[in-house]
Amino acid sequence: MSDSVIEIRNLSKVYRDFWGRSKVKALNSLSLDVKRGEIFGLLGPNGSGKTTTLKLLLGLLFPSEGQVRILGQPAHDVEKNERIGYLPEESYLYRFLNADETLEFYGRLFKMSKAERRKRSDELIKRVGLDQARRRQLKEYSKGMTRRIGLAQALINDPELVLLDEPTSGLDPLGTRDMKDMILKLRDEGKTVVMCSHLLADVQDVCDRIAILFRGELKVIGNVQELLSSNDETQLLTSTLSEEAIRDVKETLKKHGADVKNISHPTSTLEDLFLRTVAESEARPGRRFEPGERPTSESA
Numbered sequence: 001m002s003d004s005v006i007e008i009r010n011l012s013k014v015y016r017d018f019w020g021r022s023k024v025k026a027l028n029s030l031s032l033d034v035k036r037g038e039i040f041g042l043l044g045p046n047g048s049g050k051t052t053t054l055k056l057l058l059g060l061l062f063p064s065e066g067q068v069r070i071l072g073q074p075a076h077d078v079e080k081n082e083r084i085g086y087l088p089e090e091s092y093l094y095r096f097l098n099a100d101e102t103l104e105f106y107g108r109l110f111k112m113s114k115a116e117r118r119k120r121s122d123e124l125i126k127r128v129g130l131d132q133a134r135r136r137q138l139k140e141y142s143k144g145m146t147r148r149i150g151l152a153q154a155l156i157n158d159p160e161l162v163l164l165d166e167p168t169s170g171l172d173p174l175g176t177r178d179m180k181d182m183i184l185k186l187r188d189e190g191k192t193v194v195m196c197s198h199l200l201a202d203v204q205d206v207c208d209r210i211a212i213l214f215r216g217e218l219k220v221i222g223n224v225q226e227l228l229s230s231n232d233e234t235q236l237l238t239s240t241l242s243e244e245a246i247r248d249v250k251e252t253l254k255k256h257g258a259d260v261k262n263i264s265h266p267t268s269t270l271e272d273l274f275l276r277t278v279a280e281s282e283a284r285p286g287r288r289f290e291p292g293e294r295p296t297s298e299s300a
């Protein structure tokens with residue numbers, strides 16, 4: 001059996017107007033494979049064809065050219081969708097249902113037994129952190145809560161393959177961290193995940209491989225670590241060095257024929273700082289940081 005869960009070959013999509021005249025070439029001869037058990041990221045600027053690709057995979061759109069096989073079936077075979085979970089870009093959930101009722105509704109669509117529905121929705125509501133809000137109608141949910149219930153809905157049928165369209169859009173950094181952890185957990189459970197996003201940090205943190213689309217064409221594909229590592233440089237990180245020590249180190253490096261390109265204090269990412277600040281603030285309410293002072297990972 002092939003270890004490719006998705007096989008896309010020369011896939012093109014032209015959106016046509018009412019009269020059949022072509023309007024936009026959204027996807028141009030895309031070919032790529034997604035392997036079983038990986039987290040695959042589709043990146044690209046607005047309008048580059050990410051959502052179009054996901055919809056073609058689900059058979060919600062028909063391709064203008066090319067073929068897609070997904071879980072061993074052609075994309076237009078709707079039966080395969082029972083093994084797929086999908087979080088769309090925009091929420092389409094019923095605003096007057098609460099979280100329990102929403103998952104109950106989708107569980108019924110997948111013909112799950114009553115006991116199975118109960119068990120699975122209870123587990124998922126806890127997993128996405130909505131236990132406190134499970135009896136509130138979705139129309140009262142914040143953006144982040146809506147994204148969470150969307151993910152729970154996408155997982156109700158315990159899918160083998162999960163397609164996530166902008167999973168972290170509208171989430172605050174804590175929500176983003178949770179979402180990324182939930183995505184990593186799906187991979188640990190052996191599921192295959194395809195997500196699209198233009199939030200690069202999110203993609204970098206979770207994806208094993210990525211493809212970058214630009215105006216419907218594949219520009220770059222590969223392993224994230226390999227794409228980002230530069231093999232002709234070495235980075236050293238030490239505790240603070242005195243001027244004298246820096247002079248010595250430079251001397252030694254010179255002996256080995258190496259150039260010093262940069263000596264500075266490392267900066268952490270804004271995401272790190274934000275998460276540490278929130279954790280510290282939760283741990284010690286009322287604490288304020290002096291200008292220039294930062295919460296450290298030890299204090300958080």
Ligand SMILES: Nc1ncnc2c1ncn2[C@@H]1O[C@H](COP(=O)(O)OP(=O)(O)OP(=O)(O)O)[C@@H](O)[C@H]1O
Nearest residue numbers: 015024026044045046047048049050051052053198
């Ligand atoms: N239903 C449609 N009818 C006509 N054109 C469409 C339709 N849906 C998408 N397009 C066009 O196809 C192109 C690709 O759109 P798509 O939604 O796939 O982009 P995307 O990469 O998901 O962008 P974003 O990051 O903004 O979500 C765009 O030029 C868009 O205008």
Ligand SMILES: [Mg+2]
Nearest residue numbers: 050051052089
């Ligand atoms: Mg999109």
